[in-house]
Amino acid sequence: MSQAIALEKDIKKQLKQAGYKMTPQRQATVAVLCANQTTFLTAEKIFMLAKAISQDIGLATVYRTLEILVGCQIVTKSASNEAGIIRYQLAHAHQLLLVCKNCGRVIDLDNETWQSITQQIQQQVGFKIQTAQADLEIEGLCANCLKQRQTKILT
Ligand SMILES: [Zn+2]
Numbered sequence: 001m002s003q004a005i006a007l008e009k010d011i012k013k014q015l016k017q018a019g020y021k022m023t024p025q026r027q028a029t030v031a032v033l034c035a036n037q038t039t040f041l042t043a044e045k046i047f048m049l050a051k052a053i054s055q056d057i058g059l060a061t062v063y064r065t066l067e068i069l070v071g072c073q074i075v076t077k078s079a080s081n082e083a084g085i086i087r088y089q090l091a092h093a094h095q096l097l098l099v100c101k102n103c104g105r106v107i108d109l110d111n112e113t114w115q116s117i118t119q120q121i122q123q124q125v126g127f128k129i130q131t132a133q134a135d136l137e138i139e140g141l142c143a144n145c146l147k148q149r150q151t152k153i154l155t
Helices: 003-017 024-035 043-051 059-071 111-125 143-154
Strands: 075-080 085-090 096-100 106-108 136-140
Touching: 003 024, 003 059, 003 111, 024 043, 024 059, 024 085, 043 059, 043 085, 059 075, 059 085, 096 111
Parallel strands: 096 136
Antiparallel strands: 075 085, 096 106
16 A cells, blocks of 8 residues: 555545545545645645546635644644645654564654644643654664564573
8 A cells, every 4th residue: 555545545544534534625625735744735726636536626615624724633734834835744744663683674653643642642731842843863663673672581
């Protein structure tokens, strides 16, 4: 499964949990965002790209979908420069990477796990984590290496 498709699935799940149905128009908007993860897009640009996927999509639907996605923290919205053009981008999908010091294996946590971790931190120490762009790497031992190490200690 490609990363973009996995991400689409993840977003679909998040929307469902928030009580939103995945309509073809919403699906098209999400697909455009997933295909352009590294770029900030205007709603008009997203609309143009989404229209190629779902022909009966309207600009108003794209706006509504974007607002829902922003509300669910799936998409970040930013007003850039003096012209006040609003751009949208998918909140980074891989904020937290777990790197095994022993074998180099990299595990990335999904958005959902990351969100629940940041929410827990905020609840417990009142600190709101805002890393939405940069990858965070945490070193440690993966399950396999941990198991190997424990077996060694025991024998
Ligand atoms: Zn390992």
